Amino acid sequence: NAGVTQTPKFQVLKTGQSMTLQCAQDMNHEYMSWYRQDPGMGLRLIHYSVGAGITDQGEVPNGYNVSRSTTEDFPLRLLSAAPSQTSVYFCASRVTGALGEQYFGPGTRLTVT
Amino acid sequence: RKEVEQDPGPFNVPEGATVAFNCTYSNSASQSFFWYRQDCRKEPKLLMSVYSSGNEDGRFTAQLNRASQYISLLIRDSKLSDSATYLCVVNTDMEYGNKLVFGAGTILRVKS
Numbered sequence: 001n002a003g004v005t006q007t008p009k010f011q012v013l014k015t016g017q018s019m020t021l022q023c024a025q026d027m028n029h030e031y032m033s034w035y036r037q038d039p040g041m042g043l044r045l046i047h048y049s050v051g052a053g054i055t056d057q058g059e060v061p062n063g064y065n066v067s068r069s070t071t072e073d074f075p076l077r078l079l080s081a082a083p084s085q086t087s088v089y090f091c092a093s094r095v096t097g098a099l100g101e102q103y104f105g106p107g108t109r110l111t112v113t
Numbered sequence: 114r115k116e117v118e119q120d121p122g123p124f125n126v127p128e129g130a131t132v133a134f135n136c137t138y139s140n141s142a143s144q145s146f147f148w149y150r151q152d153c154r155k156e157p158k159l160l161m162s163v164y165s166s167g168n169e170d171g172r173f174t175a176q177l178n179r180a181s182q183y184i185s186l187l188i189r190d191s192k193l194s195d196s197a198t199y200l201c202v203v204n205t206d207m208e209y210g211n212k213l214v215f216g217a218g219t220i221l222r223v224k225s
Contacts, residue, residue: 031211040121042200042217043157050211090156099145102213104156 002026006091006105013081013112021076021108023091029103030096032074033058034066036087037107043090049074050096081112114139116214117203123220130191134219136201137183146177148186149200151218157200160186191223 007022025032033048035058045058049068063085065077074093078085091105119136126132138146146163161168163175163184174187184203188195198218206212 033213035215040217042117043215045213048211056211099162101159101162104158106156107154 004091004093004103004105006089006108008108009106010109011111013078013110015081015083015112017081019078019081021078021089021091021110023074023076023105024072025074025091025093025103026072027093027103028071029093030071031100032068032091032093033102034064034074034076035090035092036060036085037090038087046076046089078110083112086110086112115216116140116205117201117216119199119201119216119219121217121219123222125222125224126191128191128193128223128225130223131187131189132191132221133185133187134199134201134221135183135185136216136219137181138201138203138214139182140203140205140214141182143182143203143205145204146175146184147202147204148173148175148184149202149215151198151200153197157215160199188221191221193223193225196221196223 004025030051034046035043037043044060047066049055089108092102094100094102148160149157150160151157163177167176172189176185200218201216
């Protein structure tokens with residue numbers, strides 16, 4: 001069981017470039033989400049999805065797009081990278097419902113110069 | 114005011130010490146509560162859920178005080194391996210579980 005996988009682990013972008021962070025889970029979880037983690041700020045929710053074809057915005061969605069065509073995959077797209085998007089990005093999945101454990105991927109460290 | 118607030122620490126304690134962390138939350142409708150542990154440069158992992166009656170898992174005890182809107186984590190007999198950041202997590206969406214709010218974390222350093 002791979003759990004939640006993310007690629008790449010590290011990425012350096014120049015301002016204005018676009019890219020897609022990949023996330024996949026093999027636990028058949030309906031709920032998936034993307035967070036960014038910055039020093040002193042904790043994890044902040046970017047976008048989430050409660051099932052294939054359904055996505056919604058979290059706390060900090062600007063500059064990011066998501067789609068959910070399958071239960072397994074939940075890619076995050078940076079449309080035009082900015083230095084303010086330098087962060088560590090975590091993808092997570094869980095069983096829908098308030099009590100389920102959330103499983104995180106290993107993270108992607110993104111630097112935008 | 115942040116929805117979930119934690120003392121950032123760091124808490125520097127010797128091996129064998131007992132240490133306690135508190136976390137306050139602002140949304141009185143919050144229904145489920147968790148402590149996650151995050152090691153340096155790693156992903157967060159669930160340490161324990163927090164139940165209304167309080168719960169214990171080995172050396173770890175979690176308690177919830179709804180009236181004062183805080184949760185706590187007590188670690189007894191600290192080990193070097195307990196060194197990590199402890200994240201307080203509050204879920205305010207009881208129906209779908211869509212609203213997990215994370216505190217910024219409390220750093221614990223256990224020294225020999």
